[in-house]
Amino acid sequence: GMIKVRGDQCWRDLTCMDYHYETQPVPSPNSYFMHHSPAVVHKLEVLSNHFAELLAPALVLVPLRMARIIGGIVQIVFMTGIVISGNLSFLNHLTMLPTICCFDDRFLSFLFSKATKDKIALLQLQASSIKRPVGFYIRKVMDISLFALLTYLSIPVVQNLCSRRQVMNTSFDPLRIVNTYGAFGSITRERTEVVMQGTTAHDPYDSSAQWLEYEFKCKPGNVTRRPCYISPYHYRLDWLMWFAAFQNYQHNPWLVHLVAKMLNNDAFISELLEHNPFLDKDPPRFIRLQHYKYEFSNMGGVDATKGRWWRRRLIGEYMPPVRKEQLEGILNSFGWNRKV
Template sequence: LLGAGLIKIRGDRCWRELTCMDYHYETQPVPNPIAYFMHRSPWWFHQFETLFNHFIELVVPFFIFLGRRMCIVHGVLQILFQVLLIVSGNLSFLNWLTIVPSIACFDDTSLAFLFSSRQGGVKDQLAQVQVKRAAGEQLPLRYGCYVRKVVNISFGLLIAYLSVPVILNLLNSRQVMNTSFNPLRIVNTYGAFGSITKERTEVIIQGTSSMDPNDPAAVWEEYDFKCKPGDLKRRPCFISPYHYRLDWLMWFAAFQTYEQNEWIIHLAGKLLAQDEVALSLMATNPFAGRAPPRWIRAEHFKYKFSRPGGKHAGDGKWWIRKRIGPYFPPVNLQGLQKFYEDRSWPHPAQA
């Protein structure tokens, strides 16, 4: 987590000004219901959260080198921090995986309560070994112990060697996030949320059966994704540790352009063709049981949480939104044919 902390301090100034948490809950990739309420916390609480984040990521990692007790404290704090992140956001399996190495901070004694105290059990065997060691008795080393030592030392040296570029990256003012420096991908750099988006924008995909997409009377119906914000009255979801990859990608697409995310045009073609696989990634299909849409377009909106207890929340809305403009213009299967051919993609109508 040290890399994650450093990338924040070196990145967005809001981390240094202690204001990032004013935005994070609302603008994170896939908010959950807890984030809806956490977003309305007072400013001083958000500042405390940011300071606590810096403490966990920049100070606590060094507890590992300060003896057994501080190592255990490190493990407890890191796991607590990850649990808080799991509760307040849908960051897929990331936080769950981060808990795993923290378990190594707890030695046998600290984890003894997890095991049975019966005679001959694991705890009893460990106690006997500790008594013999305290009495100065040398326990016989078996062949397997020597093999394990050789493997451990060899692996430790390999990790140390592969960690050199990673450590140099941490010390570099131009630190790189989420990069591997070797083909084995054993030791990598990591960092998340080095910059925080201050406004949430969403791409809303719509379809129509109208012959003319420019007809003011055309009825455009929205596709809802499984978890990302769309329908203003739909409660934010809980999915962690599960991960809806398409919803996540739509978050990135929303603060870029469709030219930078050509896959979204590919998705539009699939929806035009009523492709079953593509539709399985969506929460709703407004054209289910009907002829497929003639046109698909995407609109760009700015989304904000409604205020708990406010007018919009009273109407059952978790979100309020304001249209920014078109994200990509109306497209149909015939018009997409050359687009697909230029990229050697199979045409949806032929899939």
């Protein structure tokens, strides 16, 4: 929550959700419809995010049963909403698991039969009549001591969070108890995509050259293809293509390796794609990468009535047409000099 509030103005002026559904890594069909919600709904979504990530977590730590239960329910509802709104792999599912600790046996009793609950009640009654051993009190002292130690070590963390010159992670890294993590600290305002195309033409710059597009498993490509549902599954290649669109291919040499593989119709890489237009045919002579801007089509608009989920506009060339022989030097320099 703090990463978001400090990371991007749109989290403070409540406009981030105007862009998020359209620009997230792998949108789902629900993303399309949620993107077209009224502006006031998007503002309420941001406020709900701030409540769930900034305020509700404190309820989990409050030594009151009902506060913990409410805190746990808020987190599960919040994470479920994120799962419904997009494809963020298993991230939100994993986040829900620790929340189960917020619910005690009484709250979860509806999951068990009456016979099981009667047996547990009898065991608890028998245990309460037994004199507690010394180890019980030693454990209590250890628990309180550990809590006090963590509270003391958390002082610089809280000071860092409240500081105007906050340095993320430096306060808690020495504790070695949590990982560096922060999702969507900033929100991109436009969606760009890298589209891979191949041709068998001898001259890639000939206006008559026919360029055929490769289709990935889930990332936007064909504007008429419906966004997919994959969560909690994760298509890592599609995810990486989203990041690659923010940079150029020089910053993503793995893209060159991918192109080299596809210039040879590599069977393994073809399995990672939804559609290889050259599969079971002669491989392409040239492959190029094009850079497009993508936007959701307007609900009820001309594009939507024609079955188009997206509108796209060519920004420019991402990587010029290349053939296998041109890539040998790059493959050798990275140790990718096996047969491609």
